[in-house]
Amino acid sequence: MSTEKSEVWITGVGLVSSLGEGLETHWQQLASSGTPKPVLDKLSQAPYLVHPIVDYDVATQVPKRSDQRQMGPWQLLGTYAAGLALDDAGIAHNEELLAATNMIVAAGGGERDTEADSIIMEAVSKSDNPETMLNTMLNTELRPTLFLAQLSNLMAGNISIVHGVTDSSRTFMGEEMAGVSAIETATAQIQHGQGDIFLVGGAYIAERADMTMLMEFGNALWGEDYQSVWSRENTEGGLIAGSAGAFLVLESKEHAEARGAKPYARINTVVSDRCNREPGTAGKSADQLLKKLAGKITHGPLPVLTGCSGIQPQLSEEHAFLNGLSDIGAKPSIRAVTTVLGSTIEAQFPVSTILAALAISKGGFFEPFDDSGVEQPFAGSPEQVLISTWGHWRGESLALIDKPAVPLRKVESS
């Protein structure tokens, strides 16, 4: 096995969020017209806000109605975004190449049928014999297709069925860290010749009462009027969930060049670790990760994307960590992706990676996402973008996306 590591190029992306679809749309919203305006839905999860998924034409990527009927909104969004990425990379419908394409999906679970759950809860709570009533109601209210539409590994299963990606297929779980591990593992595999081309990514649907409930078990949600992530720092904090589907095609430089594909950007390094989140431990965990990037981060202006959830005290700890980047000679221009798109959980890191690639390909960086003063303007063309991703519950990660020494692929106007 060669000890020479292959470069990992981003040669295709699929991005759908509350702001719209595609790279150019996101660039227009986030870089071209002053402070971006987040899209919010105040009703579906009231009293909580969510960034809702934009309307998209699912049939363009999942044409068969029989396939659509087998999926819930979460699986559909992921399968759609995966199709966009394959299209963008120019490998959709290329059966030979798709059969050699590996896949790592970052998945949560699919939507529960909340109407069925509500009917069951009401019946069970009124019954004199709740155990038997639960069995009776489950037998009558649950549907077989819904089970499959919920299964975590069935997003990957549907991508195989609909798009024909059939080499290795793995599904990682674990909230934000699932997305980190997916890209980290695919990168390592490409670097060491354990695969030439990967489809990686995930999706999250925020308009889901079952997830709202899970978050509220930990009182994790922001329950007030909208404020940017940094404006929540002087409060008890809280998360605003956002919907997004984000997939990338990652490819070894050699494989991409052989088929004439150009990169938007290169994945230089992804590192991750965990701690038990006792106060102060996450910052230390991130400090250790930063040491692994020593020598790779250049001095001077540094564009930084963070996916901080807004939950305290992690928010303040991560802010302190990012300020500490000046200790290694960097002058960070921070953008909290979550201010404009919300917390997109499993999709968080794939979203940030795509936005980093967008900035590098465009040769510019985003406008400050709020007027808190935390986010400073960035002038010039970024050579590298640092991504900080901390899980809303557990896990810390840093990634460096940079500019390879070849002509870049330009973002096409939509």
Added chain:
Amino acid sequence: MSQATLDHLGRPIVVVTGIGMVTALGEGKQDNWSKLIAGESGVSKINRFDTEGLRTQIAGIIDWQGKGEFFAPAHSLSLARKSAQEAIAQSGIGSKGNFPGPLFMAIFPVETNWHHRMKVYESSTVNGKSGYERLIRNARLGDFSEFYAMYQFGSIAEHLAEEFGTRGQPISLTTACASGATSVQLGAEAIRRGDTDAALCNGTDGEICEETVVRFNLLSALSTQNDDPKGASKPFSKGRDGFVMAEGSASLVLESYDAAKARGAKILGVVRGAGERADTFHRTRSAPDGSAVIETVTRSLKDAGMMPHEVDYINAHGTSTPENDKMEYLALSSALGDALDNIPISSNKSMIGHTLSAAGAVEAAISLLTIEAGVIPPTINCHEQDPNILMDVVPNFKREKSVSSVMSNSFGFGGQNVCLIFSAEPD
């Protein structure tokens, strides 16, 4: 590194130095092994909850901790902890709370249990609200922080990583019924890359509750032979009518051959190869021509650098569903050709049931024990073999045979197929 012992493709050789398992048959590999070769079944009537009205009322359930409140992720964590402790103790690697490698954790998709949902629902009756509006309101009012921490998808791996001091961010994964095998595959790949000298690979599944039984019943996937729990799982037999859900966990400590040798560890077997191929045919069924499974098998042999006749024993996926067992036979006969005539194959699921996300790890563990003992565990309940399945399924009684290499099959809903090959330590 230039001294590294490499395989036929120039990669570091990956070995197993620790095995741990817990299933409905018992706790620990010795207890499991003695019952497996005696042909005992761990399947029983479900007592965890009221099964009245359910089509399936049997399972390979683990209920030794008594009838407390069921909490699937906590139960699954306790199973994972037992198997990890046993595997790490056997390998003698690291020190207490300090495992020198990453954790690859095969788990099931975690869902809030019905009793917890009802507990939240009934914790307050604010303003007559109903449905999720009431659940969410009550979730905010009460203290359910334990549910928040345990119902995260990353929770089992996080708790295990904290306890055993594994390195880095643990990876939680699912490929449905192939998950346990995928965890071994990921561990082996990390060592082959040189990312680490050791990995802890664990599969755990303890999710049997009202809703999981009903869901699999809705797919007509489960046996409904409630009157004869121990006879219900009958892979490769006539009259098989579905799989029997089960709980369990298994752990393998993987190391590079050189790292294991350097610390004088006993080598229990070699992870010789792995193959994988996703199916595009259907969400719950393999392609009728078995094409994806055939390629999975072929790729595993290629990865291992082996010919079909070098496989001494096949540890089957063998779920006891009409469809799987037929397809597994067709695929194996196509992939292995005439060599299959001379390869015994048996299904541990006939005794343990189908431990779902853990099954690939449990069966990897048993494959390695088979090599060690030179005894093949039987396929029990095989009183009338399916006449269309022409394989030597080691019916009902163990068989003594020197086994130096085992193929272990795992095929998941969603079309994710994995085949692992283990072999004895090279001389």
